[in-house]
Amino acid sequence: MNTTQNPKTTTLFAWIIVLLTSALPKIILQEIFKVTVSPEMQAITSLSVILLALLASIAWEPLRRLWPFLILLAVLVGAQWLVYNRLDTLPFYRTWLRNPSFNVFMLAEQSLNLIVTLVMIAALFLMKKKRPDFYLVRGDIAAPVEPVRWMGVKPGERWKKFGLILTLCISLGTLAFLVIAGRPPANIVIQALPFLPAILLAAALNAFNEEVTYKAAFLSVLESPVGPRQALYMVAVNFGIGHFYGIPYGVVGVILAAFLGWILAKSMQETRGLFWAWFIHFWQDVWIFSFLAIGSIIPGGG
Secondary structure, X not given: OOOOOOOHHHHHHHHHHHHHOOOHXXXXXXXOOOOOOOHHHHHHHHHHHHHHHHHHHHHOHHHHHHHHHHHHHHHHHHHHHHHHHOHHHOHHHHHHHOOOOHHHHHHHHHHHHHHHHXXXXXXXXXXXXXXXXXXXXXXXXXXXXXXXXXXXXXXXXXXHHHHHHHHHHHHHHHHHHHHHHHOOOHHHHHXXXXXXXXXXXXXXXXXXXXXXXXXXXXXXXXXXXXXXXXHHHHHHHHHHHOOOOOOOOOHHHHHHHHHHHHHHHHHHHHHOOOHHHHHHHHHHHHHHHHHHHHHOOOOOOO
């Protein structure tokens, strides 16, 4: 693990950029000031912040160490804007995304996410050259777990056991929440069984896309300039803020997503790979997409 010193100035500057380019400004404007923020406005604002940061780094030497982070962030913002606001307007994509069948609209949506992920991977190959340098490998699935007292994780525990425990707890916790919130009729659940292949594929793709794009990519470019621990916190906070409008909605959703982001990014750092982060996320998404599939079925119909 890279233990390069993390100057306070560089770390503070990185935190400011992470927060300003996250969904936080949009949340504040919409929730407090009732100002609607369009995707285009959000992209322009984020790119402006990144450009100003790059200009400032030219004159301020400590900030130049953040160039890889700033460049990768610009790639992500630009790719998301092009894919979600231009590519998805193409006639065939609009038809797929509006299709009421879960098999069609969900896989169309995941294909758009995959395009963004592939752009990020291409950028990471240009910057890092080797897959292990940005966690795009299996990693050591039996690596030691760094103790976490408040979670009861003691010295000597390994990810081979801890990863399975986390998978079980997080996936069953998600299932319990969904059942309590939705309580779908048994006949609708049975009708959703033909969607299982699409559910599994969508869950696998979504877990891969999110773990690579929002965690592995930015851990790899933040660890050196700000240190592994701060990089972990930045990734977790950004992931949490991005789920403000998710399920559950609001601050509770942010806290739960931030915890998930932290524990999954922690698994990457300690195993030096993607396996446990993807595996845990995949099983959580299986339940989420199962309920989305159930929700796409018209009661009494197909």
